[in-house]
Amino acid sequence: GQQLNQSPQSMFIQEGEDVSMNCTSSSIFNTWLWYKQEPGEGPVLLIALYKAGELTSNGRLTAQFGITRKDSFLNISASIPSDVGIYFCAGHPPPPNDYKLSFGAGTTVTVRA
């Protein structure tokens, strides 16, 4: 299947910091999605992006659909302790495979002591 390269693999945050993570692919996607997973739970959708160049916010979260359609980033501003978790990017390729969904390996966000 499609490979999504997500980076960084992990990061430590301090309360109040802005953090950023990104996802790249060798092939184009029609939709980019960002999910957050907390321990013992399924992934929860944070932001969905449908057009190249689109910039969308959800509270302190902002994500962009890269103009090449091969990348996306997620920013978290003014992080708080409850931002810890695993963040995944995901994407739907163009037809005829648009019913498939590929995921990145995830970025684990931890609070720095």
Place this chain on the structure above:
Amino acid sequence: EAQVTQNPRYLITVTGKKLTVTCSQNMNHEYMSWYRQDPGLGLRQIYYSMNVEVTDKGDVPEGYKVSRKEKRNFPLILESPSPNQTSLYFCASSFFSGGREQYFGPGTRLTVT
């Protein structure tokens, strides 16, 4: 409450003993899908279904079967489980058209000894 439910949440079984993990959604979604999550690999799609009686393979279908006899249910069947199928499994659903944001169940942790 709109949700995706999975049962069981935890299962320990032995090699070769057939098992079924159930998935049900109450959102009238046409599309349903199964994923497995393994450390460092993110989520990988096993099978998906675009509607009743319409299913197709994802990226890692070997050793799994699915059926979609009703719109709300999409069970995952392991006819002869093996230890390499020890994993965390998620079911998800979405509408067929539009954004297709997938909503995930809480997960089933399967251990095959």
